[in-house]
Amino acid sequence: MDEENLSKGIRGSYRTIIVISALIVIAAIGSIYYFGEPQDELVEVEADTDDPNRIENGIHVRTGFVDAPGMQETVNNCTSCHSAQLVIQNRMDAERWKSTIDWMQKTQNLWDLGDNEDIIVDYLVKNYPVIDKGRRVALKDVEWYELQN
Amino acid sequence: MKRRFFIEKTALASMTTLLGTEIVLGATMPKGYTPLALQDPDPFKLFSKDTRMSVLNNKPWNIEAKAHLLDDKITPNKFMFIRNNGIVPEKPDSKTWTLTIDGESVKEKKTYTLEDLKSKFKQYTYQLTLECGGNGRSEFDPPAKGNQWTIGAVSCANWTGVRLRDVLEDAGIKDDAVYIGYHAADIHLSRNPEKEPISRGAPMAKAKQDETLLAFQMNGKDIPLAHGYPLRLVAGGWPASVSGKWVNRISIRNKEHDGPKMGGTSYRVPCKPVAPGEKVAEEDMCIIESMPVKSLITYPMSGAVLKKGQKLNIRGHAWAGELEVSKMEYSIDFGSTWKSCSLDGPANRLAWQHFSATIDLPGEGYYEVWARATDSRNEAQPMLLPGWNPKGYLNNACHRIAVKVA
Numbered sequence: 345m346d347e348e349n350l351s352k353g354i355r356g357s358y359r360t361i362i363v364i365s366a367l368i369v370i371a372a373i374g375s376i377y378y379f380g381e382p383q384d385e386l387v388e389v390e391a392d393t394d395d396p397n398r399i400e401n402g403i404h405v406r407t408g409f410v411d412a413p414g415m416q417e418t419v420n421n422c423t424s425c426h427s428a429q430l431v432i433q434n435r436m437d438a439e440r441w442k443s444t445i446d447w448m449q450k451t452q453n454l455w456d457l458g459d460n461e462d463i464i465v466d467y468l469v470k471n472y473p474v475i476d477k478g479r480r481v482a483l484k485d486v487e488w489y490e491l492q493n
Numbered sequence: 494m495k496r497r498f499f500i501e502k503t504a505l506a507s508m509t510t511l512l513g514t515e516i517v518l519g520a521t522m523p524k525g526y527t528p529l530a531l532q533d534p535d536p537f538k539l540f541s542k543d544t545r546m547s548v549l550n551n552k553p554w555n556i557e558a559k560a561h562l563l564d565d566k567i568t569p570n571k572f573m574f575i576r577n578n579g580i581v582p583e584k585p586d587s588k589t590w591t592l593t594i595d596g597e598s599v600k601e602k603k604t605y606t607l608e609d610l611k612s613k614f615k616q617y618t619y620q621l622t623l624e625c626g627g628n629g630r631s632e633f634d635p636p637a638k639g640n641q642w643t644i645g646a647v648s649c650a651n652w653t654g655v656r657l658r659d660v661l662e663d664a665g666i667k668d669d670a671v672y673i674g675y676h677a678a679d680i681h682l683s684r685n686p687e688k689e690p691i692s693r694g695a696p697m698a699k700a701k702q703d704e705t706l707l708a709f710q711m712n713g714k715d716i717p718l719a720h721g722y723p724l725r726l727v728a729g730g731w732p733a734s735v736s737g738k739w740v741n742r743i744s745i746r747n748k749e750h751d752g753p754k755m756g757g758t759s760y761r762v763p764c765k766p767v768a769p770g771e772k773v774a775e776e777d778m779c780i781i782e783s784m785p786v787k788s789l790i791t792y793p794m795s796g797a798v799l800k801k802g803q804k805l806n807i808r809g810h811a812w813a814g815e816l817e818v819s820k821m822e823y824s825i826d827f828g829s830t831w832k833s834c835s836l837d838g839p840a841n842r843l844a845w846q847h848f849s850a851t852i853d854l855p856g857e858g859y860y861e862v863w864a865r866a867t868d869s870r871n872e873a874q875p876m877l878l879p880g881w882n883p884k885g886y887l888n889n890a891c892h893r894i895a896v897k898v899a
Contacts, residue, residue, distance in 0.1 A: 425682040427552035433641040444638050451753070453683035477634035479877040483795065483861065486895045491797035493804070 408432060414467025417460045425452065435474045441465045536575075540719045543571040549640045553577040553682060553690075554719065557628075557645035560892060561794035563810070566847060567620060568648040569712065575719045576625045576646060578754065579690025582678040582739050587715070587723040592660075592707065596674070596744030600665025607709060607723060613663070614655035619704045620844035621729030622649045622812045623736055624784050626760050629888025632878055635770045637885025644789060644892060649810065649845040652727045654708030657743070658701040666697075666745055673700040674750030675726050675737035692752025693734050693760065694744075699782070704729055704843050707740070729843035730814040732760050732781050732886075755780070762882040769881035778883075783814030786874055787889040788821065788848070788866040795894035805852040805862070805896060811836070812845040813868035820867040821848040825860050828876050834864075854898050863893040 398405045407428035409415050422431055436444065442465060448454035457464065534551055537544045545562055549555040556575040563572055593604045605613070625646035630637050661673070674694035681688035699705060706727045709716060716722045721738030728735045734754065744750070754760060761778035788811035799805060811818040817839060822831040834850040854860055867873040874891045 425552075427550050429548075429550045430552075430640065433549060434638050435636045436638060437635075440635075440638065447757070451757070453681075453685055453688065474636060477632065477636075479634070480890065481632065483893065483895045486796045488796045488798050488897065489794070491793055491799055491803070491805075493806070 410471045412467060412471050414463045414470075417463045418467050421455075421457055421460055421464060425454070431468070432472065435472055436468070437474060438465050438469050441468055540575060540717065541570055542573075542575075546572070546574075547643075547645065549642070553579055554581065555640045557642055558648075559643075559645050559794075560789050560791055560809075560894075562791075563645065563647070563789060564791035564808070566810075567712065568650045570650075570717050570720070573648040573650065573720065574625065574646045576640070576733060577679070577690075577719070578734075579679040579681050580684075581719060582680065585678060585718065585722055585739060587709075590723050591741065592724060593742045594661060594664040594745065595742060596670075597747040598667040598670035598745040599661075600667055603664040605660065610655050610660065610707060610724075611709070614659045616653060616655055617703075617706065618651055618653040618710075619706065619729070619842075620649055620651050620840045621704060621706075621727055622647065622784075622843060622845045623727070623729060623733040624648075624787070624812070626732030626734060626781050626784070626886045627884070629890065630885035632888055632890065633881060633885040634878070635881075637883060639884065646733075647787075647789070647812075649812070651712050652706055652708040652725075653710035653713070654706040654725075654727070656703065657705045657707050657726065658703075660707060661700065661743070661745060664745075667747070669747045670697050670745045671748060672696055672746040672750045674744045674746055674752050674755070675740045676742035676744065676752070677737050678739040678741050689753050691734060691737070691754045692750070693737065693755050694746070694750035694752070695728055695731065695735050696749075696782075699728055699731065699735075702728075704841070730783055730812075732784060734760055749780075758884050760886065761884070762880075762886055766880050767882070771881075773883055781886060783816070784812075785879070785887055785889040786813040786816070786818060786866050786868040786872055787811070787892075788818070788864050788874065789892050790862060790864050790894050793894070793896075795896075797894070798897045798899050799854065801857060801898055803898075805854055806849065807834075807852060807862060807864075807894075808847065808849040809864060809892075810845040811848055811864075811866035813866065815843070816868040816870060817842075818846050818866045819869045819871075820873075821846075822865045822867075823850055823852065824863045824865070825852060825854065827861065828863065831865065854896070857898045860896045860898070861893045862896055863891045865891050 396406050399411045402411050404411055404415060407419055407423055409418060409428055536542060536548055536554060536556055542556060547557050554575050554577045558572045558574055587607055590607050591604050595602045625642060627639055628642045628646035629644060630639060631641035631643050672694055674692055676692050679690050681690050708725050708727045709723055711720060716725055724740050726737045726740050757775055758778050760781050762781060763773045764777055764779040767773055788809060790807055790809040792808045811821050821834040821836040823834055824831045834848040837847045839846050865874050874889050876891050878888060878890050
């Protein structure tokens with residue numbers, strides 16, 4: 345079944361929900377205009393309600409992946425068993441991604457990725473680079489509040 | 494995570510009704526069908542978690558607390574972290590649930606219903622600290638793969654059940670027994686029924702401790718589904734992965750248990766210290782047993798602004814794996830000087846201990862309050878990250894909060 349037909353099938357069975365969701369989406373878009381700045385939460389409102397390949401603000405809405413070369417291969421091969429969140433929260437160099445893939449193939453039923461392996465590893469290394477943390481990171485993003493005794 | 498998936502939420506409305514009653518999802522459920530009620534993306538409703546909890550991963554579910562959410566002396570379900578390796582079992586039924594004791598070193602393979610366990614053996618309740626081996630992983634550099642836990646993958650609830658020892662002895666333990674391994678009803682992420690997501694265990698000495706339970710209650714009620722309903726092995730003070738959820742079989746082994754996530758690099762650290770980023774061969778990785786000494790400041794939440802002259806009351810919990818915490822200190826000058834906190838004894842062995850202190854901050858400005866626990870063998874928490882390891886386990890570096898006097 346091609347994606348469009350599949351998509352139609354899903355739409356058919358969830359018609360009522362889609363109508364409700366559409367109203368919510370319209371309200372959300374309305375509020376984006378009303379409040380000016382688009383907010384993350386509202387952008388993601390549309391997740392799963394429509395096109396599984398929708399990209400907004402450079403983010404693949406369904407998975408949260410950054411839209412860049414190699415994303416589709418990553419979505420197709422890396423999100424059927426576990427969520428994209430597990431990938432996104434990790435930061436590794438190419439060698440360690442490859443050894444992770446190797447571990448998943450040996451123990452977790454991951455298939456041979458063929459030529460896609462390099463495409464996926466390149467995508468991850470470029471878009472989710474390792475951040476130097478040193479031996480201890482300073483406290484940041486502190487939300488200050490008045491402490492009542 | 495602040496995502497909103499309205500379509501699932503709408504669907505959830507009808508499914509929560511399902512969850513509210515007994516989970517009666519027929520045994521003949523089509524393969525590959527995931528009941529929305531159990532895998533739905535609104536984990537807060539689904540697992541009765543506080544919405545301030547952080548979702549690290551929704552497949553499998555991995556959710557952690559924040560320091561200030563762990564302020565209760567006994568952790569309630571709503572603030573208890575979830576660490577799943579596989580998919581939550583889809584039809585746990587306490588009426589038909591059985592536990593089988595088998596393995597090379599069992600004298601007689603035996604199967605018990607939950608009712609058998611409850612009626613045949615004496616019941617005990619202990620408050621037990623369960624901390625994920627990877628709690629604190631997010632701080633390691635170079636980074637370690639896996640869920641990037643910060644500080645919230647720890648809990649200390651009351652668990653009620655029967656002693657594992659009593660059940661093992663009822664089946665009979667052969668002299669050559671060295672380890673127990675659990676098997677459970679969760680489902681592998683690949684949905685291959687031949688594969689177990691996780692099957693870990695402990696040496697006989699840990700299995701036979703008074704506090705090692707086959708639990709059917711948490712905080713006086715049936716164990717919540719995400720935490721192992723209807724039966725969970727609970728082995729406090731060790732990586733929480735030893736405390737297998739949804740347990741239906743325990744094998745008494747004549748060798749170290751070899752189930753998934755016992756071997757390789759899982760729940761193991763280098764036997765000898767290594768430099769950050771160094772490659773470690775699998776045979777040089779050793780199984781984690783007792784967790785290290787650690788503490789959390791659970792009050793106040795980081796970011797408190799005080800008035801000049803206002804005293805700062807802090808409190809929190811400290812724990813030390815198999816050991817007790819013998820000393821608790823705080824510093825407001827980045828470790829130049831340390832002052833004592835008052836420290837309670839544990840409710841029972843393997844329960845966390847509560848500490849508190851009243852701090853006079855010397856004047857206006859920015860401070861950090863650092864907390865440091867020392868265990869009964871005189872090992873203290875490091876202020877910096879402890880020894881790097883490939884999988885990012887055992888980060889017991891001091892917790893600290895930011896405070897200002899304005």
